[in-house]
Amino acid sequence: MTALYLTLLIPLAATLCFAVIGHWKQAGTLNLLVCLATFGTSLQCAVEVFNHGALLSPGKLFYVDAFNVYLLLLNAFVGLTTAVFSRSYMAHEVEIGRVDDARMRLYHSMYQGFLLTMLVALTTNNLGLLWVAIEGATLATVLLVSLYRTPESIEAGWKYFILCGVGIAQALFGTVLIYFAAERVLPGTDDALLWSVLKQHAGELEPTVLTLAFVFLLVGYGTKIGLVPLHNWLPDAHSEGPTPMSAILSGLLLNIALYAVVRYKMLIEPALGNHLPGYLMMGFGMLSFTVASILLHRQKDVKRMFSYSSIEHMGLMTFAFGIGGPLATFGALLHMIVHSLTKSAIFVTVGHAAHVAGTQSIDKIRGLIRTQPAIGWSLLFGTIAIAGFPPFGVFTSEFLLFTATMKSWPWLVFPLLFGLGVAFAGLFRHLQPMVFGEPPAGQLPVKANMLPVLLHLLLVLLLGIAIPDVLSRWLDQATIMVVGKGLL
Amino acid sequence: MALTQLSLAEQLVLTLAALILFTSFLLLAQNRIVSLIHTFAWQGVLLFVTTCLMAANSGRHHLFISAGLTLALKVFFIPWQLRRLVIKLDIRRDVEVVGGPSLVMIAGGVLVLFSYYVVLPIRELSFLASRNTIAISLAVILIGMLMIITRRKAVAQVIGFMSLENGLFFAAVVATYGMPMVVELGIAFDVLVAAILFGIFFFQLRSGIGSLDVDHLNRLHEVDR
Numbered sequence: 001m002t003a004l005y006l007t008l009l010i011p012l013a014a015t016l017c018f019a020v021i022g023h024w025k026q027a028g029t030l031n032l033l034v035c036l037a038t039f040g041t042s043l044q045c046a047v048e049v050f051n052h053g054a055l056l057s058p059g060k061l062f063y064v065d066a067f068n069v070y071l072l073l074l075n076a077f078v079g080l081t082t083a084v085f086s087r088s089y090m091a092h093e094v095e096i097g098r099v100d101d102a103r104m105r106l107y108h109s110m111y112q113g114f115l116l117t118m119l120v121a122l123t124t125n126n127l128g129l130l131w132v133a134i135e136g137a138t139l140a141t142v143l144l145v146s147l148y149r150t151p152e153s154i155e156a157g158w159k160y161f162i163l164c165g166v167g168i169a170q171a172l173f174g175t176v177l178i179y180f181a182a183e184r185v186l187p188g189t190d191d192a193l194l195w196s197v198l199k200q201h202a203g204e205l206e207p208t209v210l211t212l213a214f215v216f217l218l219v220g221y222g223t224k225i226g227l228v229p230l231h232n233w234l235p236d237a238h239s240e241g242p243t244p245m246s247a248i249l250s251g252l253l254l255n256i257a258l259y260a261v262v263r264y265k266m267l268i269e270p271a272l273g274n275h276l277p278g279y280l281m282m283g284f285g286m287l288s289f290t291v292a293s294i295l296l297h298r299q300k301d302v303k304r305m306f307s308y309s310s311i312e313h314m315g316l317m318t319f320a321f322g323i324g325g326p327l328a329t330f331g332a333l334l335h336m337i338v339h340s341l342t343k344s345a346i347f348v349t350v351g352h353a354a355h356v357a358g359t360q361s362i363d364k365i366r367g368l369i370r371t372q373p374a375i376g377w378s379l380l381f382g383t384i385a386i387a388g389f390p391p392f393g394v395f396t397s398e399f400l401l402f403t404a405t406m407k408s409w410p411w412l413v414f415p416l417l418f419g420l421g422v423a424f425a426g427l428f429r430h431l432q433p434m435v436f437g438e439p440p441a442g443q444l445p446v447k448a449n450m451l452p453v454l455l456h457l458l459l460v461l462l463l464g465i466a467i468p469d470v471l472s473r474w475l476d477q478a479t480i481m482v483v484g485k486g487l488l
Numbered sequence: 489m490a491l492t493q494l495s496l497a498e499q500l501v502l503t504l505a506a507l508i509l510f511t512s513f514l515l516l517a518q519n520r521i522v523s524l525i526h527t528f529a530w531q532g533v534l535l536f537v538t539t540c541l542m543a544a545n546s547g548r549h550h551l552f553i554s555a556g557l558t559l560a561l562k563v564f565f566i567p568w569q570l571r572r573l574v575i576k577l578d579i580r581r582d583v584e585v586v587g588g589p590s591l592v593m594i595a596g597g598v599l600v601l602f603s604y605y606v607v608l609p610i611r612e613l614s615f616l617a618s619r620n621t622i623a624i625s626l627a628v629i630l631i632g633m634l635m636i637i638t639r640r641k642a643v644a645q646v647i648g649f650m651s652l653e654n655g656l657f658f659a660a661v662v663a664t665y666g667m668p669m670v671v672e673l674g675i676a677f678d679v680l681v682a683a684i685l686f687g688i689f690f691f692q693l694r695s696g697i698g699s700l701d702v703d704h705l706n707r708l709h710e711v712d713r
């Protein structure tokens with residue numbers, strides 16, 4: 001339990017500290033150390049859950065089980081490796097004068113604030129607090145999106161703020177409806193929004209209210225997942241903010257929003273006795289997957305291109321959770337891990353590539369492999385991994401998803417295969433010249449720390465070749481939690 | 489059921505719900521910025537009165553705290569801050585032409601009907617005539633969204649957003665006697681931070697694109713042109 005509290009308190013303290021000292025020359029290193037400490041405590045927390053089962057804090061405010069603890073660990077890990085990258089990246093941004101002291105304070109403080117809100121969202125037992133934390137994540141990042149104060153970044157920030165704010169308000173209405181339904185079963189207590197309590201009484205809740213609530217919750221949190229047609233903020237926010245931000249937005253925030261939807265599905269679907277939430281998720285998931293893979297082709301900004309790829313993968317995961325069943329759920333849980341590892345590695349690489357070329361425009365990034373082989377190869381392998389090639393982990397999880405689809409909805413395999421093919425073509429069409437083209441005269445290598453990328457890609461490779469026994473048992477436990485039946 | 493058969497408190501809550509819906513329509517049609525802010529503050533007052541009434545009537549005294557939060561945030565802080573920013577940015581006299589005002593009002597009416605249609609299947613009613621109140625809070629939320637869609641000025645969009653939040657608050661108060669305290673506080677904190685951030689954004693918009701007109705935000709496209 002102490003480990004869990006520390007996991008939340010460390011980023012909280014750091015958020016406050018960095019508001020004062022975030023502009024120090026060593027703040028980047030300090031940020032890294034803080035993330036390391038958070039990672040350590042969340043690892044401790046994960047071990048506790050693994051050995052002793054789910055933890056419920058004394059005040060019932062926090063609840064950690066197999067499903068959220070692995071995301072907790074993933075969050076802390078990606079936060080840590082991105083902090084490694086952020087240290088050198090932001091130092092470079094300060095050097096070229098794109099950000100000043102005040103903005104560095106804001107940046108470091110909000111980096112930790114963002115991690116804090118996501119950790120709270122993951123570990124809280126209170127569905128209302130879940131909403132507060134996810135809204136908090138928007139508020140923490142919105143000023144970071146407009147950190148550079150260019151007209152484009154301000155536009156992106158405003159869109160992000162309004163769209164996500166309005167979207168997430170729908171989720172609050174859904175939460176109110178859930179509470180309304182729960183109040184009738186458990187009158188006069190403050191426990192009626194607690195996940196652990198609601199789960200026990202799920203069968204008694206009024207189905208019509210739950211159906212209505214799920215629609216609002218899916219639209220609300222779906223905006224944050226980036227589901228089409230509510231995705232407009234996502235490419236803008238990813239492309240205009242500082243790159244470390246893109247890495248954690250894409251790798252973590254989208255996962256958390258999906259986590260929230262899946263939690264509600266776990267609660268609502270058994271209570272309804274029909275598969276409506278699943279169908280809704282499948283529909284939105286498939287739509288996002290297809291539309292994003294087509295839109296990938298017509299992007300000019302490299303970060304925008306990869307953010308469409310994020311929408312595509314989130315769509316695929318939403319679709320898989322919608323199918324339900326142990327195989328699809330196991331695949332989707334695995335896909336959450338491999339996608340966020342690969343995508344954050346890609347964003348880190350793209351950040352370095354943009355420093356090499358001095359621009360994010362796909363047309364102007366050329367010949368990375370000759371100017372700086374480490375970046376060129378990383379981008380190539382990262383893209384191969386995200387496109388779903390064996391032997392990387394994305395292949396494994398997509399293969400599981402396809403098998404599950406084949407079993408329950410055979411004809412849906414065709415649009416899935418089509419979407420993957422289109423996305424593959426889109427990615428490689430743009431990647432080819434960026435990596436192999438003729439470098440413009442005078443393009444020089446930059447100082448880059450490729451350790452995070454290497455670590456992520458190796459992990460993804462490992463997951464593709466052989467999933468460690470510990471992890472597969474763990475994911476199986478989570479699958480049992482989500483659908484009631486394990487795979488192994 | 490006839491209105492007169494309900495208890496006095498229920499009748500009052502229904503009247504207040506109707507008034508809140510009415511202020512939503514006022515917001516939708518109002519094109520002067522300062523009047524818009526004042527109307528928003530009045531909506532906050534109505535929300536405050538509703539919350540107090542519910543607190544007194546149900547004996548759940550934690551609702552008084554959330555009533556206090558509503559009073560502080562929605563009636564005083566946010567309107568005061570918006571007014572101060574409007575004066576500082578010198579857009580006090582701006583008049584926004586709402587495109588097709590009658591069409592917008594009809595759309596608002598359609599949204600109210602739609603909200604009633606959506607909540608109709610909810611069978612069970614609680615102490616209050618909650619089908620009415622839930623429908624009205626949903627309508628306030630949807631009208632807030634409509635306002636964000638139809639307005640071109642950033643300030644008006646923010647007011648639409650905040651009035652949408654009012655709808656949520658109203659739903660929480662009348663349908664469930666407010667959320668648990670910790671959630672209530674969290675939401676109030678988020679609203680406060682959002683209000684401050686909106687203020688920061690006004691200045692960024694002014695210095696970045698030279699205007700608070702969101703029509704000027706047209707640099708980023710879904711696909712390249």
